[in-house]
Amino acid sequence: MPGKLYILPNLLDEELDPAPFLPISVNAAVAKLDGLIAESEKMGRRYLRKFISHDEMAKCPLRVLNEHTSDINELIIPMEKGECWGLISDAGLACIADPGADLVWLAHQKKISVETFVGPSSLIMALQLSGLSGQQFSFHGYLPRDAADLEKKIKELERQPGAKIWIEAPYRSAKMLDQLLKTLQPSTKLCVAVNLTMATQRVVSQTVAHWKGKSFPLGKEPAVFLIQ
Template sequence: MLGTLYLIPNTLGQNDTSQGNVLAHIIPETVQAMSAQLHYFVAENAKTTRAYLKTLALHHPLAKTIQELQITELNVNTPEAALKDLLSPLLAGHDVGLISEAGVPAVADPGANLVRLAHQHKITVRPLVGPSSLLLALMGSGLNGQSFAFNGYLPTDAAQRAKRIKELEDRSRKEKQTQILIETPYRNAAMLEALAAHCQAHTLICIATDLSLASESIQTKTAGEWKKLLQANMTPDFHKKPTVFLFLS
C-alpha cells in the first residue's frame, strides 16, 4: 500500500508563542493534529520547518521528537533527478508531509514538481487548508477576483521590468484581469516605484503586507495616488516585509 502525500500549510510569518496557541486562527485544529502525526517531511528549509514543528508541538504532541523526524529538503536548487528519492517513504507505505517555507505548498513553490511526480506514481495527494498570501491579498484588494493571474517575480533590470509592467497592464485592461506579483522584500520600494511610474494614472494598485500577522496592511489606490505619496516620501511600512502586489487597469 502506498502512503499519502499531505500538503501542509505553514504560517506567513513569525508569531509570538507567548500568546497561547498562535496557530489557532491561521491553521485549522484538524490540520495541526494531522501534521503532528507524521514521521516524514519534505520541506523547502529544514531549519525553519523544525521551528514550525516546535510551535505545533506546544499544543499537539508530535509522533516523534524533532531530532527523530525525517526532514528532507526540496528547494529551487534540488535537481529533478533527486525528486524520485523523495518519494521513497511514500512508495514504502509511509505518509509524508510536504511543507512550504510560508503559506501553502506547491503554489509559487518548488513543491509542485513533487506533487506531479506523486500523481504519476498513483500516490494519493491531500491538500490541507491553510493561508495563501496570494488569495488573501486578492480577497482584500477589492480588485477583480473572477479573473486573475499570478506572474511571480518581474525582471530586476529596470528597462525589462518597465516593459513587463506595460505588457501586464495591457493584458489587464483588455481582459479585465487582476495581475498579481511578488518581490524580494528588500526590493518592495523599487517595485512600487516602478508600478506607479509605468502604470496609467487610473490603474488600481494594491499593496498587501504581512498578511495574517498583527502588522497586516492592505492598501488599494490608483497609480496616480501612489505616485503622489511616493513624491511626498509617504511609502507604506513594507521594507523587508513579505508583500504581494496586485493591479487592475
C-alpha cells in the same frame, strides 16, 4: 499499498501562533506523519515544534526540497512503501509561489494519494483584500529585475485583462512601488498588501492617480502587488 503525501500549510511568518490561521485538522495531520519534506531542515524543525513534542520530533525524519534538489525520486520512495509524509514551504502554502509542484506531479504518477489542508496564501488574501477582479486573475511570480525589462513587463501586464498579481523580494519592495507609480496609467487600479497576517499588515488599494498623492512608507517588508 502506496502511502500519502500531505501538503501542509505554514504560517506567513514563523513567529505567529497557528491557532488563528490554521484549522485543527493540521495538528492531527502533523501528528500522523512518518516524515516531513521542507525547504530546509531548520525550517522543518521549527514547524514541527509548533505541533508535536520534542520526543515525537526526534522520531520524524526530515528531507529537503528546494531549488537545489536534483533528485525528487528519492523523496517519494518512503511513500511508495506506504508511509505518510508531509510537505511544507517556508511560508504559506507549498506549491503556490513556492516549491512542491514537481513532487506532487510525481506522486500522481506513482499512485500516491495527495491531500491538502486549508491555510494562508498571501496571494489569495491580497486578492480578496484588493477589491480587484477575483473572476479573472493571473499570478506572475517575480518580475524581471533589469529596469528596462521591468518597465516593459509592467506595461504588458497592464494591458492584459483581469487582476495581475506578483511578489518581490522584501528589500526591493519600495523600488517596485516607485517603478509602478512611474510606469502605470493614472486610471489603473493598484493594490499593495504588506506584511499580511502580521500586526504590521497594511493594504492600500486605489487608482494610480490617487496613489500619487499618498505617502506610503515601505521598508524591507514582504509585499504582494496587484494591478487591474
